[in-house]
Structure formats: C-alpha cells, structure tokens
Amino acid sequence: MTLADVARMAGVSSASASLILNRRAGTRISSETQERVRTAARELGYRPNIAAQSLRTDKSHTVAFVSDFVSTTRFAARMIRGAMKAADELGQVLIVVETEGDVEREARAMHTVLDRQVDGIILAAERARAVDIPDFPDSVNVIMLNAMNDAHPHAILPDELQGGRTAVRELTAAGHRDIGLVGYDFESGIGGSSPSVTLERRMHGIREQMAADRARFIAQGGSRRWEPEEGYRIARAQLRAGPVRAFLCLNDRLAFGAYQAIAEAGLTIPDDISVVSFDDDDISSYLRPGLTTVALPHEAMGRLAVERLYRGSPAEEVLVAMPSIRRGSVAPLSVGARRTG
Amino acid sequence: MTLADVARMAGVSSASASLILNRRAGTRISSETQERVRTAARELGYRPNIAAQSLRTDKSHTVAFVSDFVSTTRFAARMIRGAMKAADELGQVLIVVETEGDVEREARAMHTVLDRQVDGIILAAERARAVDIPDFPDSVNVIMLNAMNDAHPHAILPDELQGGRTAVRELTAAGHRDIGLVGYDFESGIGGSSPSVTLERRMHGIREQMAADRARFIAQGGSRRWEPEEGYRIARAQLRAGPVRAFLCLNDRLAFGAYQAIAEAGLTIPDDISVVSFDDDDISSYLRPGLTTVALPHEAMGRLAVERLYRGSPAEEVLVAMPSIRRGSVAPLSVGARRTG
DNA sequence: GCGGGATGCATAATCGATTTAGCAGTACGA
DNA sequence: TCGTACTGCTAAATCGATTATGCATCCCGC
Numbered sequence: 001m002t003l004a005d006v007a008r009m010a011g012v013s014s015a016s017a018s019l020i021l022n023r024r025a026g027t028r029i030s031s032e033t034q035e036r037v038r039t040a041a042r043e044l045g046y047r048p049n050i051a052a053q054s055l056r057t058d059k060s061h062t063v064a065f066v067s068d069f070v071s072t073t074r075f076a077a078r079m080i081r082g083a084m085k086a087a088d089e090l091g092q093v094l095i096v097v098e099t100e101g102d103v104e105r106e107a108r109a110m111h112t113v114l115d116r117q118v119d120g121i122i123l124a125a126e127r128a129r130a131v132d133i134p135d136f137p138d139s140v141n142v143i144m145l146n147a148m149n150d151a152h153p154h155a156i157l158p159d160e161l162q163g164g165r166t167a168v169r170e171l172t173a174a175g176h177r178d179i180g181l182v183g184y185d186f187e188s189g190i191g192g193s194s195p196s197v198t199l200e201r202r203m204h205g206i207r208e209q210m211a212a213d214r215a216r217f218i219a220q221g222g223s224r225r226w227e228p229e230e231g232y233r234i235a236r237a238q239l240r241a242g243p244v245r246a247f248l249c250l251n252d253r254l255a256f257g258a259y260q261a262i263a264e265a266g267l268t269i270p271d272d273i274s275v276v277s278f279d280d281d282d283i284s285s286y287l288r289p290g291l292t293t294v295a296l297p298h299e300a301m302g303r304l305a306v307e308r309l310y311r312g313s314p315a316e317e318v319l320v321a322m323p324s325i326r327r328g329s330v331a332p333l334s335v336g337a338r339r340t341g
Numbered sequence: 342m343t344l345a346d347v348a349r350m351a352g353v354s355s356a357s358a359s360l361i362l363n364r365r366a367g368t369r370i371s372s373e374t375q376e377r378v379r380t381a382a383r384e385l386g387y388r389p390n391i392a393a394q395s396l397r398t399d400k401s402h403t404v405a406f407v408s409d410f411v412s413t414t415r416f417a418a419r420m421i422r423g424a425m426k427a428a429d430e431l432g433q434v435l436i437v438v439e440t441e442g443d444v445e446r447e448a449r450a451m452h453t454v455l456d457r458q459v460d461g462i463i464l465a466a467e468r469a470r471a472v473d474i475p476d477f478p479d480s481v482n483v484i485m486l487n488a489m490n491d492a493h494p495h496a497i498l499p500d501e502l503q504g505g506r507t508a509v510r511e512l513t514a515a516g517h518r519d520i521g522l523v524g525y526d527f528e529s530g531i532g533g534s535s536p537s538v539t540l541e542r543r544m545h546g547i548r549e550q551m552a553a554d555r556a557r558f559i560a561q562g563g564s565r566r567w568e569p570e571e572g573y574r575i576a577r578a579q580l581r582a583g584p585v586r587a588f589l590c591l592n593d594r595l596a597f598g599a600y601q602a603i604a605e606a607g608l609t610i611p612d613d614i615s616v617v618s619f620d621d622d623d624i625s626s627y628l629r630p631g632l633t634t635v636a637l638p639h640e641a642m643g644r645l646a647v648e649r650l651y652r653g654s655p656a657e658e659v660l661v662a663m664p665s666i667r668r669g670s671v672a673p674l675s676v677g678a679r680r681t682g
Numbered sequence: 683g684c685g686g687g688a689t690g691c692a693t694a695a696t697c698g699a700t701t702t703a704g705c706a707g708t709a710c711g712a
Numbered sequence: 713t714c715g716t717a718c719t720g721c722t723a724a725a726t727c728g729a730t731t732a733t734g735c736a737t738c739c740c741g742c
Contacts, residue, residue, distance in 0.1 A: 002728055013692050018730060029690065050456045051395040052728035055697045060392065062436070062457065070425070071418030081412040084439050088446070093453055095403075096437040098425050105429070112434055115391045116403070228627075286569070343698055354722045359700060370720065393698035396727045 001044045009040040017041075021048075054117050063087060063309055064113035065094050067124040068101040068131075074282060075298050076126045079145060082302025083122060090310050092119070107134040114140065120309035123147055124302075128157055128198040141312075145305045146298070148197065154308070154315035156301050160198045163278065163322030164205025167248060167294045170276045170324055172213035175333035176246035179215055180238040182231055182258055183250030185222030191250065193224055202278070206248070219244060226250060231257025239265045245333060246274040252281035255291055255329075270331035280325050290327025297322055342385045350381040358382075362389075395458050404428060404650055405454035406435050408465040409442040409472075415623055416639050417467045420486060423643025424463060431651050433460070448475040455481065461650035464488055465643075469498055469539040482653075486646045487639070489538065495649070495656035497642050501539045504619065504663030505546025508589060508635045511617045511665055513554035516674035517587035520556055521579040523572055523599055524591030526563030532591065534565055543619070547589070560585060567591060572598025580606045586674060587615045593622035596632055596670075611672035621666050631668025638663055 007017040012033060020029060020037045040046075054060040065083055069076050080096065087094050095113055099105040113121060114136060121140060125131055125147035133149055144155035171179055184191030184203060192199045210216065219241060221234030231254030238244050239261060249255035255277035259269065267273050269289055277284065280295035297320045304318060348358040353374060361370060361378045381387075395401040406424055410417050421437065428435050436459060438450040454462060455477060462481060466472055466488035474490055485496035512520055525532030525544060533540045551557065560582060562575030572595030579585050580602060590596040596618035600610065608614050610630055618625065621636030638661045645659060 003730095004728075014729080015693080015731075016691060019691095022730085024731090033690080047452065047456050049396070049458065049728050051392045051401065051458050052697090053730080054392040055390070055396055055699085055728080056730045058697085071415060071422040074412060074415070074418075077412030077418055080437070081439060084411070084437065088438075088449075091453075093436050093438065093457065095434050096421070096425070097429075097434065098422060108429075111388065112432075115388050116434065117390065117392050344700095345698075355699080356701075356723080357721060360721095363700085365701090374720080390698050393727090394700080396698080396729085397700045399727085 001046050003046070003048065006037065006040045006044055006046045009044060010036040012037060021046075058117065060117045060119055061091060062093050062095060062116065062118050063306060064109075064116075064118040064121045065096045065124060066099060066106070066109045066113065066121060067096070067126070068099055069126045070096060070098045072126060075279075075296060076124065078298035079124055079302035079305075082299035082304075083145075083306045084302075085299075086303040086306035086310075090306065092306065092310065094306075103132065103134075106132075110134050110136055122305045122309065123149070123152075124305075127196070128160075129194070129196055141309055143305050143309055145301060152315070153317065154313075156304050156308070156318045156320065157198060158296050158301065158322050159319035160201035160322065161205040161208075162319075163294045164202040164207075165209040166205075166322060166324050167276050167278060168206055168209035168213065168215065170292060170294075170326075170330055171246045171248060171274060172209070172215050174246075174274060174330050176274060177213075177215045178218040178244070179210075179246045179248050180219040180221075180235070180244040181217045181248050181250075182221055182234045182238070183223060183226055183254045185220045186217070187220070188222055190222030190224065192226065202250075217248075218242060226254050228253050228257035228260070231255060232261050233257070235261035236264070239267075244273065246330075247276070249275065249277040252277050252279045252284045252291060252293055255293070256283050256287065259287055259291075270329050274330040274333075276330060278322075284325070284327065287329075289329055292324070292326045292329045294322050295325050342387045344387070344389065347378065347381045347385055347387045350385060351377040353378060362387075399458065401458045401460055402432060403434050403436060403457065403459050404647060405450075405457075405459040405462045406437045406465060407440060407447070407450045407454065407462060408437070408467070409440055410467045411437060411439045413467060416620075416637060417465065419639035420465055420643035420646075423640035423645075424486075424647045425643075426640075427644040427647035427651075431647065433647065433651065435647075444473065444475075447473075451475055451477055463646045463650065464490070464493075465646075468537070469501075470535070470537055482650055484646050484650055486642060493656070494658065495654075497645050497649070497659045497661060498539060499637050499642065499663050500660035501542035501663065502546040502549075503660075504635045505543040505548075506550040507546075507663060507665050508617050508619060509547050509550035509554065509556065511633060511635075511667075511671055512587045512589060512615060513550070513556050515587075515615060515671050517615060518554075518556045519559040519585070520551075520587045520589050521560040521562075521576070521585040522558045522589050522591075523562055523575045523579070524564060524567055524595045526561045527558070528561065529563055531563030531565065533567065543591075558589075559583060564595075567595050569594050569598035569601070572596060573602050574598070576602035577605070580608075585614065587671075588617070590616065590618040593618050593620045593625045593632060593634055596634070597624050597628065600628055600632075610670050615671040615674075617671060619663075625666070625668065628670075630670055633665070633667045633670045635663050636666050 003017050004014045007014040017037050020034050097109040099109050121142045122145050124145035128146045130148045142152050148155050219238040223230040235258035247258050277293040280293050284291035284293045301320050344358050345355045348355040358378050361375050425435055440446040440450050462483045463486050465486035469487045471489045483493050489496050560579040564571040576599035588599050618634040621634050625632035625634045642661050
C-alpha cells in the first residue's frame with residue numbers, strides 16, 4: 001500500500017494525497033477531496049514508508065541510543081526504559097547499540113547509526129563519566145546522557161550536589177549529628193573507583209549540608225571499590241571504634257555490607273542505628289528493613305534525553321533532581337535507646 | 342558524500358560505482374576502474390545511505406526487538422545483549438521497543454517497526470510464555486524469543502527438559518537421593534505463577550532424572566510466587582520436618598530464602614546441606630557460598646534469534662541448552678557429618 | 683469583455699541508491 | 713568483409729515519498 005495507491009483510489013494525484021495526509025494544505029484543497037483521500041487511506045490501511053520519507057526529508061523519526069552497557073546493571077536499563085517511553089509518546093523509535101566501552105565499537109556504532117539517518121544520538125554511560133567519542137559531522141544532534149564530553153556541551157546528569165545535601169538531611173532531620181561515612185574519606189580523598197565530576201559534586205553537597213546542619217563525621221572509611229565487602233569492613237570498624245548511631249553510605253552495595261555488620265553487632269535498624277545511602281539499587285528494596293536511599297533518577301534522565309533531542313532544546317547541561325526514597329532505615333535519634341543493657 | 346560524488350571523482354557513472362562497491366561486477370569492469378572507484382570512495386569517506394538502499398532493495402539491515410520488558414530483570418537484558426552482539430557481527434542494527442505486555446502497545450510497536458522496513462521482528466518475552474500478537478502480513482519474518490505463538494512456529498526456547506535433568510544430576514552425582522523440592526508440589530500441582538509449557542517441561546525432566554537415578558523427594562513445597570519469602574518458609578518447614586540434606590529450588594530467589602532458613606537452623610552449605618537451583622540470577626553469584634544453578638541461556642538465545650533471522654533459517658522450535666553453573670553449594674553426601682552432636 | 687486574483691489540483695523534480703537493458707568498441711573466425 | 717561474441721561501461725527506470733512550480737477555471741470588479 002503506497003501513497004500512489006491511495007491517490008489512485010481517491011482519484012487525485014499523489015502530490016495532493018501527500019499534502020492532505022500531512023495536513024499541510026491549508027485551505028487550498030476542497031474538503032470533499034480531503035475526505036475522499038482520508039477515507040481511501042483508512043480503507044487501504046495506508047502507512048507511509050519511512051525509508052522513503054527519510055530519504056526525502058532527512059527525518060527518520062529514529063533516535064540512536066549508544067551506551068557502554070545496557071545489561072550490566074539495571075541503571076542503564078532504566079535510562080533505556082525512560083528513553084523508550086518518551087520515544088513511544090513522540091512517535092519516535094530507538095536504535096540501541098551497546099559498545100561495552102570499547103573505543104573501536106563506539107566509533108563503529110556512531111557510523112552505523114549515522115548511516116541510518118537517525119535524527120539524533122544519545123550517548124549514554126552507565127556511570128556518570130567523561131567519555132571519549134569519535135569525531136563526526138557537526139550537523140549531527142548529540143546529547144550526552146549520564147556522561148560528559150568537552151566537544152558536546154549538551155548533557156543530562158543527576159543533580160549530585162542536591163543529592164548529597166538530601167542524603168545528609170535525611171539523617172539530620174531525624175536528629176542525627178554524629179555520623180559515620182562509609183565509602184569515602186575526606187582526609188585522604190579516597191573513595192570511588194575513579195575521579196569523577198559527579199562524585200565531587202555529591203561530596204560537595206554532603207559537606208555543605210553537614211556544615212549547615214552542624215553535623216560532623218565521627219568516623220570515615222574510604223575505599224575504591226564500593227562493594228558489600230568493603231561496606232561490611234568499614235562499618236564493622238566504625239562500630240567497634242565508637243558509638244555510631246547513623247551511617248551515610250555512598251551506595252547501596254556498601255549499605256548492604258553495613259547491614260551485615262550491624263546485624264553482627266547485635267544492633268537493630270533503625271532503632272539502634274539509622275542508615276542512608278545512594279542509588280536506589282534493586283537490593284535497597286530487598287533489604288529488611290527497606291533501605292532509605294537517594295535515587296539516581298535514571299528513568300527521568302533517559303526520558304529527558306529523547307524529549308530534548310526531539311524538541312531541539314539548547315545544548316546545555318541539565319541536572320535532574322535526585323529524589324529521596326524513604327523505606328524505613330532511618331528513625332529519630334532517641335537518646336539512650338542503645339546499649340542500655 | 343553520495344555515490345554520485347564517488348562516481349564523479351572516479352570519472353564513471355554511478356551505476357558502475359554501485360556495481361563495483363557492491364562487488365557484483367564479476368569480470369565485467371576493468372580492474373583499473375575498480376581501483377579508481379574504491380580509492381575515491383575511501384578518500385571521500387563514502388558511506389551508503391541506508392534509507393535509500395532500503396527503499397530500493399527492501400533490506401534495511403535492521404531488526405526489531407519487541408519485548409514485553411527490557412528492564413525489569415536482567416534476563417531480558419541478557420537476551421538483548423546477545424541479540425545486539427550478533428547484530429553487530431552481522432552488520433545489523435536493533436530497534437528495541439518495550440511494550441510492558443500491553444496489547445495495544447504491542448500492536449503499535451509492530452506497526453511502528455514495520456513502517457521502518459525492518460528485515461525481521463524478534464518478539465521476546467521475559468518469562469517463557471504464549472503471547473498474543475496482532476496480525477500482520479505473512480511476508481514479515483517473525484521469530485519468537487522465549488515465547489510461543491500458534492501462528493508463528495519459529496521459536497527459541499530454553500531446553501527445560503534437559504535443564505530439569507541437569508539440576509537433578511547435580512545432586513544425585515554427589516550422592517544425594519533424598520531431596521527436598523522447593524517451589525513445586527507434584528501432588529497438588531502447585532508451583533509457579535502461571536501454567537507454562539516450559540515449567541511443565543522442566544518438571545518432566547526433573548521427574549525423569551529422579552526416577553533414573555533412583556532418587557525421591559522426601560519433601561515438597563509448592564508456591565505460586567517464587568520469591569525469597571516463600572523459599573524461606575518452605576525450606577524451614579522441610580528442615581523442621583525431617584533430615585533433609587539436599588534442596589532442589591525452582592529458582593534462585595527461592596534458593597535465596599532457603600539459604601536464610603538453613604543459616605537459621607545452624608546448618609552450613611554445602612557441608613551439611615546441598616542446594617541446587619535454576620536461572621543463574623544475579624543473586625546466585627552474590628550468595629556465600631555461591632549458588633550452583635542451572636542457567637537460563639538468555640544471551641545465547643538472543644544471539645540465535647538474530648542469526649536465524651539473518652540466515653533465513655527454517656521456522657522451527659529451537660531449544661537452547663541450559664548449562665549448569667557450579668559455584669559451590671553442592672558437596673558429596675558424607676554420612677553422619679550432620680548433627681553428630 | 684477583460685485583467686487580476688484566488689482556488690483546486692497536477693506535473694515533475696528530487697532524495698540516494700540498485701539494476702536492467704543496451705550501446706559502443708574490439709577481437710575473432712569464416 | 714561481415715557476422716558474432718565479448719568487454720566495459722552508461723542511460724534510465726525504479727523504490728515511495730515531498731514539494732516547488734504551474735496550469736486551468738472561476739469569480740469579481742470595472
């Protein structure tokens with residue numbers, strides 16, 4: 001079923017059919033003719049051939065989502081999901097390519113999708129970071145998702161500054177002032193696997209809010225890997241060293257480890273000790289009690305990427321709020337409730 | 342950079358340029374001319390416009406991956422990853438659409454991708470099941486991935502019969518004959534969330550292998566939901582009822598719960614009790630000791646889907662082997678090692 | 683009765699490839 | 713010398729849309 005078929009059935013030229021079906025005609029075509037064409041299109045089940053459209057108009061209604069990882073964690077998947085929902089709403093479609101961080105595959109991916117005349121490219125990274133990307137024509141619309149690149153200022157990132165503040169406030173609002181920090185050490189600067197702008201921002205937010213609320217870290221434990229084992233190790237050390245009543249963990253896996261250490265010490269969350277963390281990983285809802293965590297808003301970010309490409313929004317850095325997900329690992333500090341025995 | 346540019350630079354017609362770059366010419370074009378054209382293409386960085394190609398040839402080198410879920414579990418993501426790897430190797434690209442199981446969105450997705458002249462459609466389901474799909478032209482190449490549909494015999498499924506046998510053999514090979522079954526009850530038929538062909542096959546394989554190895558279920562606990570809580574409940578009941586030394590769990594989340602019950606009973610895995618499960622979920626590698634599980638081969642299945650579409654393989658049901666992932670939750674039965682005190 | 687403008691539609695070019703049919707030129711055998 | 717068979721390439725149609733231009737026709741005012 002082509003446009004020509006529709007035109008023939010309606011007894012008009014395909015030019016008119018095109019004008020009518022694209023509603024570009026204004027008043028220049030009689031309403032009877034318009035009706036005839038629309039009816040014909042409906043009866044024949046006409047659907048435009050997008051390859052032909054794209055050839056002529058240079059619009060493919062297709063966006064490329066090029067990511068270093070799609071399946072390692074659910075984070076990347078959430079960004080994809082957000083992007084796909086927005087695409088669906090806007091009549092777009094997503095070509096998804098995984099590069100596994102391989103530079104050669106990245107370059108290949110860029111070309112492959114450009115060959116398909118995509119309307120824009122979303123370059124996503126699983127963990128917010130600066131990425132190297134191959135050169136390509138300036139005409140191409142590119143947006144960095146959870147990633148940064150000097151040549152491409154259009155980027156969507158989590159608002160880590162606000163996120164850091166929010167996490168601290170979860171604890172201070174419950175009365176906590178003496179807090180154990182798990183995963184980072186301000187003195188040595190150790191924390192996280194690589195120097196990352198977003199981590200800096202998060203730590204900055206944490207520091208600001210701690211000062212604002214007159215709270216202090218009575219213990220700090222840094223580690224490069226942010227896995228349950230390290231969380232366990234650091235939390236145990238802090239519990240042994242002193243009377244910690246609140247942990248601020250830099251991600252949910254660290255918090256998972258901290259939970260173990262807390263249980264081992266015979267303490268109860270949140271009555272004896274409160275825990276707050278970052279990311280909203282799957283495990284945070286599996287844990288008992290559920291972990292209160294400041295979420296990385298990946299779905300919202302993915303959605304925004306598609307929408308901004310579609311709208312041709314200005315190339316600027318966009319920060320997406322990190323909401324706090326309260327699940328029950330924080331309780332008001334009640335003096336003397338702990339270790340009364 | 343179009344083909345015409347290349348042709349102009351090489352001083353030939355675009356027809357010749359096309360023939361040469363597609364290597365269709367055979368001996369009909371002089372090698373000097375061929376060289377000139379290839380050089381021109383290289384120097385100009387010529388890349389064919391796939392929209393134009395697709396318009397003319399009806400091949401878009403694009404495959405649609407329509408799935409009910411892409412981001413809920415890592416299973417779906419693994420299928421996508423396998424599909425993408427194969428696509429990358431074959432010079433194809435994947436359009437990914439998520440329908441969330443919504444019939445209307447499924448229909449819309451089918452049309453959207455058909456409009457884009459995809460070479461084939463992969464219809465994937467997160468959990469192996471029969472799916473309803475909208476009608477579309479017979480000319481479209483469709484393959485069911487982890488799903489079944491009467492109208493479309495071309496399907497790729499895990500070999501659950503073999504998988505069931507394999508799981509049992511993991512235990513019987515270690516000397517276990519008296520086994521506790523977690524998640525299913527042969528007498529009541531209760532187990533799993535919905536009647537599923539693949540579950541039937543798995544249970545059939547389990548039954549066969551149990552008989553072949555002269556083993557028996559000394560306890561069975563069925564449940565519709567296969568979540569950690571149920572695993573915990575069922576395992577605890579079985580441990581209290583009698584001297585179970587081996588658990589066969591129907592998925593890793595049930596096993597996760599069983600681990601808790603076992604720890605609570607003061608028993609050690611695998612010395613006191615062996616555990617085998619299905620799926621190879623993430624948690625199976627997080628657990629201590631690592632969980633021995635019969636994996637759902639999702640990545641291999643995704644890969645196969647793209648390859649078979651590409652090759653135009655016959656429309657048949659393809660079963661993919663479920664490999665056993667040994668991690669240390671199974672140990673040889675040593676009589677008297679348990680509860681000696 | 684005629685120029686001018688609006689109305690309603692068609693013609694044809696175009697996007698960038700593929701592919702069939704066929705045109706020159708040469709070689710060769712009879 | 714002529715017919716035939718290759719060889720090496722080009723012209724032009726084609727895929728299915730969009731869009732600039734143009735051609736009738738009619739209405740209107742003068």
